[in-house]
Amino acid sequence: MxxxxxxxxxxxxxxxxxxxxxxxxxxxxxxxxxxxxxxxEVRSEVDKMCKKILANPVIHQYNIKVEGI
Amino acid sequence: MxxxxxxxxxxxxxxxxxxxxxxxxxxxxxxxxxxxxxxxEVRSEVDKMCKKILANPVIHQYNIKVEGI
Structure with missing residues (x-):
């Protein structure tokens, strides 16, 4: 990358x-x-957010860390 | 901030x-x-780097995480 x-x-x-x-x-x-x-639920919601607007899969790698429930 | x-x-x-x-x-x-x-040694070197060029203390907060020695 x-x-x-x-x-x-x-x-x-x-x-x-x-x-x-x-x-x-x-x-x-x-x-x-x-x-x-x-x-x-947090993980799946944030993954949807990444796919929808936060990350461009062509140029970005992303990982999700969930804290504090 | x-x-x-x-x-x-x-x-x-x-x-x-x-x-x-x-x-x-x-x-x-x-x-x-x-x-x-x-x-x-890593922590102190990286702190020097932050103070010297990586972070602007007026507008940035920074924290250092050391892994894998």
Whole structure:
């Protein structure tokens, strides 16, 4: 998966002296709070949201983490 | 902390039928792989990177998670 921003971050870190950086990957984190009856319901609702508008399956990979029910 | 992108995501989700969404927050996730002797060394190096170029303390909050040593 192409990640130009990650490459740019790696280069700038190395340029300012952090030579131990071997790789950098950039992603977006979206934290949602929603009303639901169970973790399974949250997971399936958020998956629908990803498929419908939050993620473009051609260029994005996404994973869902459910907390606090 | 202002989060216009989070507000926009919440509104669009509610508009396409996900009324149970109460809040949405957007953040950037940067995954770094670097050579180091210990978790403490990784944490302190990454904190220096954040202070030097990765984060703007006026508008950003950041937290560091260390994995896999």
């Amino acid at each position: 192409l990640d130009p921003e990650g490459k740019a971050i790696k280069k700038s870190l190395q340029k300012v002296g952090f030579e131990d950086v071997e790789d950098a990957r950039v992603g977006k984190q979206i934290k949602l709070r929603l009303k639901a009856e169970s973790k399974e | 202002l989060d216009p992108e989070g507000k926009a995501i919440k509104k669009s989700l509610q508009k396409v039928g996900f009324e149970d969404v109460e809040d949405a927050r957007v953040g950037k996730q940067i995954k770094l792989r670097l050579k180091a002797e210990s978790k403490e």
